[in-house]
Amino acid sequence: MIKRFCLTIRLRLHTAQRLVVSRQESSAMTPFLLLFVALATASPMKRQTTGLDADGDGMISKEEVFNAMSLHEALMALDRDGDGFLYLPQIIELWGSGDKFYELNTDGDDHLTFREVENGMTLSDFYDEFDFNGDGTLDAAEAYQMNFIYDTINNVVVDPLDSNGDGKLSRLEVLSHMTYNEVLRALDANDDQQLGPNELRVLLGGETGQFMDDQDNDDDGFVTIQEAHSHRMSLGRIFDRLDLDDSNYLEQGEGSGFYAVWDNILLSGGGSN
Known part of the structure; x- marks a missing residue:
């Protein structure tokens, strides 16, 4: 948990530094974009909790989980969009x-209902x-998902995007929170329906130049919203560009x-939780 907390701090500092650099590079930067700095550094962050580890031994036992939640509560915590279903990527x-998805998916559709899960496993099986390693307890590396579930059930402040609390962003986590159009509108600081390098740099950082080369079809130094959608560009492809080490995670x-x-x-x- 401490490692993830430190990572979150580094993320906020990195974001703020990127935004300040963008501000310095353009005297015409709008005051609205400066708001990004305050927002990025003030966002809710994951904080350490020992609530699930009731005896403070650094391990999570079945008894501690049984005393803290039911299987149904755990499933509700995992149901990020509130539709009552869990999907294969989750x-x-x-x-x-x-x-486990295919084992529990008795009707062969594209999702699991809570009833399918509860008919197919107990909270003990879930644990x-x-x-x-099959030793009957969860150490720190094994327990982060259970800690996330506990935090969600108890409304502990968590990272707003890192839904499973593993300290990194997956494609599913990014795409389930926002759409490409929402991202483009958020970056368009002066609402002129086009994005300049400074606006794009807030998200893309060092990948901004390549994005401009690819999407600025008329070479005018700006990417219009329409141009941003050309060449099959999407939020998923933005994710891939930012995943510099090809790990399938942003970390x-x-x-x-x-x-x-x-x-x-x-x-x-906007946005979805």
């Missing part, structure tokens, strides 16, 4: 493979899926710009 994020500052974007999306009344 199960893969949860346990590293989709095997065992995280106990990778070590790769996704820091998404926090500034997300804050502005919320400010404008």
Whole structure:
């Protein structure tokens, strides 16, 4: 948890530094863009909690989990969009493979209902899926998902984008929180329906130049909203560009710009939780 907390601090500092650089590079920068700095550094952050580890031994036992939640409460915490279903990508994020999805999916559709899960496993079985070494307890590496579930049930302040609390952003986490159009509108600081290098740099950082080369079809130094959609560009492809080490996750500052974007999306009344 401490490691994830420190990573979140680094993400906020990285975002603020990126925004300040953008501000220094253009005397015409609008005051609205400066709001990104305050928002990025003031965003809710994951904080350490020992609530689930009731005896403070650094391990999570079954008894501690049984005393803290029911299986139904755990499923509700995992249901990010509130539709009552869990989908294959969520199960893969949860346990590293989709095997349990296919085992529990009795009607063969594209989702699991809570009833399917509850008919197919108990809270004890759910716990065992995280106990990778089979020693009957969850150590820090095994317990972060259970800690996230506990925090969600108890409304502990968590990272607004890192839904499973693993200290990095997955494609699913980014795409489930925002759309490409919301991102473009959030970056358009002066609402002129086009994005200049300074606006794009808030999200893209060092990838801004390549994005401009690819999407600025008329070479006027700006990417219009229409141009931003050309060449099959999408939020998923933005994610791939920021994933510099091709790990399929944004970590070590790769996704820091998404926090500034997300804050502005919320400010404008958009986004999904």
